[in-house]
Amino acid sequence: MRSSLVSARICPLCLFTALPRTPPSVFRPWASPRFYTPSRGGGRIGGGPRRSSPSRMVLSDNVSRSPSFRDGRGRDGEKPRRSSPGPFGGMNVTSFQGRASAAPRPTRSRGRDGQGDRRTKAMKMQSSLASVSYGHRSRMKANISEIDTFDKLDLLPAVKTAVAEEVLKGMTDIKPTPVQRLAIPALLGQEFGRRSRTKNMPGRQEFLLAAETGSGKTLAYLLPVINALKEAEAADPHIAKYREYFAKQMAAIREPGYTGPREIDPHPTTARPRVVVLVPTAELVDQVGAVAKSLSHSVKFKTDLFSASVSAKVINRNMYSPSGIDLIVTTPHLLSSIAESDPNILSRVSHLVIDEADSLFDRSFTPVTTSILDRCLPSVKQLILCSATIPKRLDNFLAIQFPDMVRITTPNLHAIPRRVQLGVIDVSKDPYRNNKNLACADAIWSIGKDAASHEGAVPGEIDIKRIMVFVNEREKTQEVAEYLVSKGIDAVALHRDTSEERQSEMLGSFTTTEPMKTTSKPTAIPGARRTLPNTKVIVATDLASRGIDTLAVRHVVLYDVPHTTIDFIHRLGRAGRMGRRGRGVVLVGRDDRMDIVAEVRESMFMGQALI
Numbered sequence: 001m002r003s004s005l006v007s008a009r010i011c012p013l014c015l016f017t018a019l020p021r022t023p024p025s026v027f028r029p030w031a032s033p034r035f036y037t038p039s040r041g042g043g044r045i046g047g048g049p050r051r052s053s054p055s056r057m058v059l060s061d062n063v064s065r066s067p068s069f070r071d072g073r074g075r076d077g078e079k080p081r082r083s084s085p086g087p088f089g090g091m092n093v094t095s096f097q098g099r100a101s102a103a104p105r106p107t108r109s110r111g112r113d114g115q116g117d118r119r120t121k122a123m124k125m126q127s128s129l130a131s132v133s134y135g136h137r138s139r140m141k142a143n144i145s146e147i148d149t150f151d152k153l154d155l156l157p158a159v160k161t162a163v164a165e166e167v168l169k170g171m172t173d174i175k176p177t178p179v180q181r182l183a184i185p186a187l188l189g190q191e192f193g194r195r196s197r198t199k200n201m202p203g204r205q206e207f208l209l210a211a212e213t214g215s216g217k218t219l220a221y222l223l224p225v226i227n228a229l230k231e232a233e234a235a236d237p238h239i240a241k242y243r244e245y246f247a248k249q250m251a252a253i254r255e256p257g258y259t260g261p262r263e264i265d266p267h268p269t270t271a272r273p274r275v276v277v278l279v280p281t282a283e284l285v286d287q288v289g290a291v292a293k294s295l296s297h298s299v300k301f302k303t304d305l306f307s308a309s310v311s312a313k314v315i316n317r318n319m320y321s322p323s324g325i326d327l328i329v330t331t332p333h334l335l336s337s338i339a340e341s342d343p344n345i346l347s348r349v350s351h352l353v354i355d356e357a358d359s360l361f362d363r364s365f366t367p368v369t370t371s372i373l374d375r376c377l378p379s380v381k382q383l384i385l386c387s388a389t390i391p392k393r394l395d396n397f398l399a400i401q402f403p404d405m406v407r408i409t410t411p412n413l414h415a416i417p418r419r420v421q422l423g424v425i426d427v428s429k430d431p432y433r434n435n436k437n438l439a440c441a442d443a444i445w446s447i448g449k450d451a452a453s454h455e456g457a458v459p460g461e462i463d464i465k466r467i468m469v470f471v472n473e474r475e476k477t478q479e480v481a482e483y484l485v486s487k488g489i490d491a492v493a494l495h496r497d498t499s500e501e502r503q504s505e506m507l508g509s510f511t512t513t514e515p516m517k518t519t520s521k522p523t524a525i526p527g528a529r530r531t532l533p534n535t536k537v538i539v540a541t542d543l544a545s546r547g548i549d550t551l552a553v554r555h556v557v558l559y560d561v562p563h564t565t566i567d568f569i570h571r572l573g574r575a576g577r578m579g580r581r582g583r584g585v586v587l588v589g590r591d592d593r594m595d596i597v598a599e600v601r602e603s604m605f606m607g608q609a610l611i
C-alpha cells in the first residue's frame with residue numbers, strides 16, 4: 001500500500017512529487033476524538049472539565065456556531081435555516097448532505113472523477129466533523145467585502161494614524177485583512193452580520209477569533225482593545241482629576257524657591273493594568289509587545305512586556321511605576337506569579353486577550369490560564385480568545401464555560417492555503433535508508449542551491465533563504481541542528497538552552513521583511529567539508545515557534561510527520577504568511593503514517609479544511 005502511495009524516490013532538485021490523490025480509507029488513531037469530555041454544570045472555570053483519557057488534539061468542526069445553535073434551534077429558539085451547498089459547499093464538508101439518490105455532479109473543486117465524494121465518505125468514516133454552513137460562510141464573506149479600508153472602521157483617528165504610520169509603515173494601499181474586517185467592527189460594537197450591535201450588550205462580552213495563520217489576528221484584537229482603552233481613559237473622572245493634580249504639582253515644583261514635597265502621587269493605573277494579553281512564549285511576548293509598543297507611540301498609552309528574560313526587579317519597577325500602566329503582554333506563568341504577590345494587580349482588568357488560545361488551554365497551560373481568568377473575570381468587559389486552530393477539546397470547553405461567546409471565524413478556517421505546496425520525501429528508500437538527518441540536509445542543500453542559481457540584482461550577490469525545520473520532540477532539535485551544521489548549513493536549534501543572543505539574532509532574521517543578501521563566497525563552518533552560503537535554518541518544535549511571524553520564510557521542512565492536523569496547520573503556517581507563497585517538504589520514514597500525509601495533501605489540493 002505504501003509503495004503505491006509514495007510515487008517514487010524524490011529527486012533532491014525536485015522535491016515536490018505528486019502523490020496519487022485517492023485518500024486511503026484507513027483507521028486514523030491520531031484523529032480519533034479522544035479529547036476530554038467536560039462535565040456538565042461547569043462551576044468555577046479552573047475546576048470544571050474532567051478529562052476522560054489522554055487527549056490527542058482534534059480540530060473542531062463547529063467553531064463558527066454558538067452552542068445554543070447546535071441543538072437544532074437558533075438563539076431565539078427558531079429553526080435554523082437549511083444550509084445549501086453553494087460555492088463553498090465543498091469546504092469543510094465531512095458528512096454527506098445531499099439526498100442519497102442525487103448523482104454526484106463533477107465540479108472543478110471536486111475533480112472530474114467524483115473523487116470529492118469518495119473523499120467525503122472517507123472523511124466521514126474517520127471523523128465526526130460537521131460542516132460550517134454555506135450560510136455562515138457567505139454571511140462572513142459579505143461582511144468582509146463591505147469594509148475595504150481602515151478609514152471605514154469606527155476607530156479613533158490616532159489609532160488609524162498609528163496603523164498607517166507605525167505598524168504597517170512603508171506599505172502602500174493598506175487594507176484590513178478578512179479577520180480584521182470581521183473582528184474589529186464586532187469588538188467595537190459596530191453592526192456585525194445578522195447580530196445586533198455588541199456595544200450595548202449588557203455584562204461581559206466574549207469573543208472567539210478563529211482565522212488562518214498569518215492572517216493578521218494580532219491587529220484584529222489589539223486595535224479595538226486599544227481604542228476601548230483610550231475611550232475609557234477619556235471618560236474616567238479619576239484620570240481627569242489626576243491630570244489636573246499632576247499639572248499643578250509639576251508647575252509648583254518648577255517654581256523657583258519651591259520647598260514643598262517633590263514626590264508625585266502614583267497614577268490611578270499604577271499596578272492596575274486595564275488590558276492583559278496572554279501568549280504562550282517569551283518570543284511571542286516580544287512580538288506582540290513590539291506591535292503594541294509601536295501603536296503606543298501615536299496613541300499614547302503605557303505598555304509593558306513581561307517575560308522570563310525580564311528581571312523581577314524591572315517587572316516590579318514597571319508595574320509600580322508612578323506614571324501608571326495600561327497594557328501588559330506576558331506569559332500566564334509569569335503573570336500568575338506576579339499576581340500571587342499582589343492579588344489586586346488583576347482587579348481592574350477590563351480587556352483580557354488569550355492569544356494562541358488552543359495552546360493556552362491545553363493540558364500544560366490550562367490550570368494557570370484559568371487561574372488568571374478567574375481573577376480577571378469579575379472586572380472584565382471583553383474576553384477575547386484568538387487562535388488559528390480550534391481543537392474540539394477547546395470547542396467543548398468554551399461551549400460549556402462561555403455558551404454565549406460570539407464566534408468570529410473566517411471562511412477558510414482550518415484550510416492550508418493553496419499558495420502553500422507540500423512535497424514528500426520517502427526516507428525509507430535509497431539513498432536515505434531511513435536516515436532522516438541526511439534527507440533533511442539534502443533537502444536544504446537543494447533549496448539553497450536552487451536559490452543560488454538565481455543571483456540577486458548585484459552580480460555576485462544572492463538572497464539568503466530562511467528555512468524552518470520542525471521536529472516533534474524538543475530533545476531532537478539540538479541533534480538535528482548539530483547534524484545540519486556538520487553538513488555546512490548555518491542552523492540553530494530553538495530551545496531553552498540556546499543562547500538568547502543567538503536565538504534572537506536568528507529569529508530576527510526570520511521575521512524581518514527586509515531582503516537579506518550575501519556574496520556567494522561562503523564563510524567556512526569548522527568541521528564541514530563544504531558550506532552552503534545562502535541559507536539560514538532554525539530547527540524547532542512548533543510550540544517554540546507558535547505564532548512567530550516568520551514573514552521571511554518560504555520553505556518549511558517537516559522532519560517528523562506531525563502528530564495532528566493542528567500541528568500541520570501551525571508548522572506549514574510559518575511559510576506563506578500574509579498572502580505570500582510557501583513550500584513545505586515532509587520527510588516520511590518507515591514508521592511514519594504516509595496515509596496521513598496523503599490526506600493532508602489531498603485537502604490542501606482541494607482547498608478544503610483539514611479535519
Ligand SMILES: Nc1ncnc2c1ncn2[C@@H]1O[C@H](COP(=O)(O)OP(=O)(O)OP(=O)(O)O)[C@@H](O)[C@H]1O
Pocket residue numbers: 167168171174175176177180211212213214215216217218219387388546547548549551573577578
Ligand atoms: N492589514 C494588513 N495589511 C498588511 N499586512 C498586515 C495587515 N495586518 C497585519 N499584517 C501583517 O501580517 C503579518 C501577520 O500578522 P499576525 O502575526 O497578526 O498573524 P496571525 O494571524 O496572528 O498569525 P498566527 O496564527 O501564525 O499567529 C504581520 O507581519 C503583520 O504586520
